[in-house]
Amino acid sequence: MMRTTKPIRLQDAANGFSNPHSDFPPSIGFATTVDITKYTGSRMDNTQRHLRGNWLAYWEHEIGRSEQDARFNFKQIKLQTFMGHTNSVKSIHVLNNENSFISCSKDKTVKLWSLRSQGDGNTHVSSQWTYAGHKKSVFGVTFSDSMRYAASCDSTVHVWDPFICAGVKQLDSLRHSPVTVLTAMAAPSTQLVAATTDATLKFIDLRICNYTHEFKVSMGGAGLVRCIDTSGDGRLVTVAHSSGVISVLDTRTGHLLSTWKPHEGEVLCMKWYKDGTFISSALDQTVSVWSVDDSKLKFTLRGPTEPVHLICLYGEEVITGTTANRIGVHTSVSPTASFSSTRLRSDTFRGVLTTMAVLPLNRLLLLGADNGTIRLLC
Incomplete structure (x- = not known):
């Protein structure tokens, strides 16, 4: 949760969001706790801005936590439901101010949503804007912090501006193999990395919105690229194939530093950690931590008893999700990390868990389902 000792300006609170010129950092929730009085002196009910039920309990708990208590404490309390997708939600990306997030779906749309503290936990929220330029199911969405552009993919990459709600460019798919995975490189890089069906990484520079160069990551037999992730400095890219093979590529030279098969089954998810290590999960029900330097297993995270298909990081903690609707926290x-697992209840989450995103400032989870619904839980 974002904490500050600076006072909230009354006008900012009345507007329901922080003024861009004020010193108060953006956050979801604080503005809605203020009861306002009209300048005429007549007091208004304005109950829409009063926190009730689950939202009130959440903020009372968060405000009461000490600064030293930074743990991710998943209590499975429903705060909001986002309705609008008509098919499975495939990816969620939260903007870094945590006031907005983007989602994509098999219904061929990408939606922009606003995050606000309102209601009692049962509020249904509609999207702020829908990008409907895709012709096929959209399986990935990402955001470039450097260029402030969003990019989504249905085998063709579309670039658009979520702040003015307009498309920027659709990259020509006729001259390139279909894209299977898309991600943005960390700032200050202006590039996207796209993996294609011919096991090639293609780099897109958002300054010109076009492909610039490409590197081969497999000579055949490794299968389709299932997931990619980049190191914080953008120097390395880890690539996981459907066969269970993982490759590490140096983006400066295009050289494959290592290729090995760490899992018996297909790699489901992969997340870069730090200090030359990354985490991967596979159908063999393992969640493992690997060293890039020597391609060796450092240790396996104990706990999950079923395949993990979602991994998020919250500081030093690892948040995992499974298709059995279990949320795990390491x-x-x-290797000695404690593990807890919570099965999502039907009254807080319906459908099968398909995607997940952590809101680290407010210690919340956004969970997408195969029925098109997205829920915000604490």
Whole structure:
């Protein structure tokens, strides 16, 4: 949760969001707790801005936590439901101010949503804007912090501006193999990395919105690229194939630093950690931590008893999700980490869990389902 000792300006609170010229950082929730009085002196009910039920309980708990208590404490309390997608939600990306997020779906749309503290936990929220330029199911969405552009993919990459709600460019798919995975490189890079069906990484520079160069990551037999992730400095890219093979590529030279098969089954998810290590999960029900330097297993995170298809990081903690609708929390990236698992209840989450995103400032989870619904839980 974002905490500050600076006062909230009354006008900012009345507007329901922080003024861009004020010193108060953007956050979801604080503005809605203020009861306002009209300048005429007549007091208004304005109950829409009063926190009730689950939202009130959430903020009372969060405000009461000490600064030293930074743990991710998943209590499975429903705060909001986002309705609008008509098919499975495939990816969610939260903007770094946590006031908005983007989602994509098999219904061929990408939606922009606003995050606000309102209601009692049962509020249904509609999207702020829908990008409907895709012709096929959209399986990936990402955001470039450097260029402030969003990019989504249905085998063809579309670039658009979520702040003015307009498309920027659709990259020509006729001259390129279909894209299977898309991600943005960390700032200050202006590039996207797209993996194609011919096991090639293609780099897109958002300054010109076009492909610039490409690197081969497999000579055949490794299968389709299932997931990719980049190191924080953008120097390395890890690539996981459907066969269970993982490759590490140096983006400066295009050289494959290592290729090995760490899992018996297909790799489901992969997340870069730090200090030359990354985490991967596979159908063999393992969640493992690997060293890039020597391509060796450092240790396996104990706990999950079923395949993990979603991995998020919250500081030193690892948040995992499974298709059996279980949310797991490892207290650290360590062989001795404690593990807790919570099965999502039907009254807080319906459908099968398909995607997940962590809101680290407010310690919340956004969970997408195969029925098109997205829920915000704490």
